[in-house]
Amino acid sequence: MISKYRKQFNQEFSQEKYAQLKEYLKQKSGLEPAFRISESPLFLTKDFETKLTGASNSIINQIKNLSPDVLQRAVPDNCRVPNDTDKPHFFTIDFGICKNKNGEIEPQLIELQAFPSLYAFQRVFEDAFCEIYPFLSELRNTISPEAFKNQLNDLIVGNxxxxxxxxxxxYPEKQKTAIDFILTEKLLGIKTVCLTKVKKNGRKLYYENEGQLTEIKRIYNRVIFDELDRIPDLKTEFDFREDIDVKWITHPNWFFKISKFLLPLLQHQFVPKSYFLHEFPETEDLKNFVLKPLFSFAGSGVNLNPTKEITDTIEDKQNYILQRKVEYAPIFEDINGDFSKAEIRLLYIWPENSDRPVLMENLARMTKAAMVNVDFNKKDAIWIGSSNAFFAEE
Structure with missing residues (x-):
């Protein structure tokens, strides 16, 4: 999309510049990304951006109109954490970039979460593209570096x-997103702490900070709570479900409340029809749907071609949805004349004193495979992996 910028980028691209892009990220963080970095950004029209934000605003309004009881039903009893909040601190929403029957480019909702994403990394990633390809600077995010830092600081660090x-x-050092942790430390001056290193005394939590036991008053939580049970022999001094004297940013219950659980409840032209598996009507055809577990992360457990034999074997059908398939449009041309598909995630924060979330940045993922996951691509494929979108007039 936007042939002017695509043509200029592809003409300027070289493997040397790709190496410089990755080196920029390494210099800023001290780490090489553990996930594949795409050679190219996305170029999307302002009209498409309007469709994205319009759909997001509608979805936000629908969520705000849901009763707290409906949202609470999403939280598994064995994962419920005390001292819940009225709203989350983060809101992210993923759209596939598709074509409608008239050939027009439009977004289609894939999933949504009230869980932090790579806010610090994506900002630096955008900087990297603009540093290596200066013509991109005219398209960059309009939020200044100072405002970006201040808004995240107010949200996460507060007073x-x-x-x-x-x-x-x-085990943060083992996570693929470790580069974002380091960049967050640099941006906000906070430390990354492994759950196994947290100490508990009464209702208070502590961590060792340069040899001193230091009280923890706010937790920028990146732990996916329901995955802890899958870690064998995990030993910690506190349980998320305990009533502790700490402020969660964001509260763990929101991971469940704003999730694929909501997809069957949402309506919009850019929201594909979804059903809970146990409510799937006989009038629909399974071949037109994707099977997804409610709370999986990074695409795990997704079945692109479910059959009745497969769905019949699932006992906890209430924990799965069937979402109507969407076809990602291969519209992002690489230097060889081949085309990639992509999805885009909008990264919002939700200040406590604000009625609505604030859009801060975006994250894009490019692919040439059936799923938007680098592991499913050929090893020598290009124009795949983590990316960033720039918006401009066509």
Whole structure:
């Protein structure tokens, strides 16, 4: 899309510049990304951006109009954490980039989450593209670096001393998103702490900070709570379900409340029809749907071609949805004349004193495979992996 910028980028591209792009990220973080970095950004029209934000605003309105009881039903009893909040601090929403029957490019909702994404990394990634390809600077995010930092700082650190705020993850050094943790540390002055290193005394939590036991007052939570049960012999001093004297950013219950659980409840022209598996009507054809577990992460457990034999074997059908298939449009041309498909994630924050979330950045993923996951692509494929979108007039 936007042939002017695509043509210029492809003409300027070289493997040397791709190496410079990755080196920029390494220099800023001290780490090489553990996931594949796409050679190219996406170029999308302002008209498409309007469709994205319009659909997102409609979805946000629908969520706000849901009763708290409906949202609470999404939280498994064995995962419920005390001291829930009225709203989340983060809201991310993924759209596939598709074509409608008239050949027009349009977004189609894939999923949504009230869970933090790669806010710090994507900002630096955008900087990297603009550094290596200066013509992109005219298209960059209109939020200034200072405003971006201040808004994230107000949300995550608040009025606390940064040493009393931690980014919490389980074995953070092993996570593919570790580069974002480091960039968040640099941006906000907080430390990343492994869940196994957190100490508990009464209702208070502590971590060792340069040899000193330091109280934790706010937790920027990156732990996917329901995955902890899958880690064998995990030993921690506190359980998420305990009533502790700490402020969650964001509260773990929101991981479940804004999730694929909501997809069957949402309506919009850019929201594919979805059903809970146990409510799937006989009038629909399974071949037109994708089977997804409600709370999987990074595409795990997704079945692109479910059959009745497969669905009949699932006992906890209430924990799965069937979502109408959408066809991603191969419209992003590489230097060889081949085309990639993509999806885009809008990264919002939701300040506590705000009625609506604020759009901060975007994250894109490019693919030439059936699923938007680098692992499903050929090893020598290009124009695949993590990316960033730039918007301009066509």
């Amino acid at each position: 606390e001393n940064p040493e009393n705020v931690i980014l919490l993850e389980i």
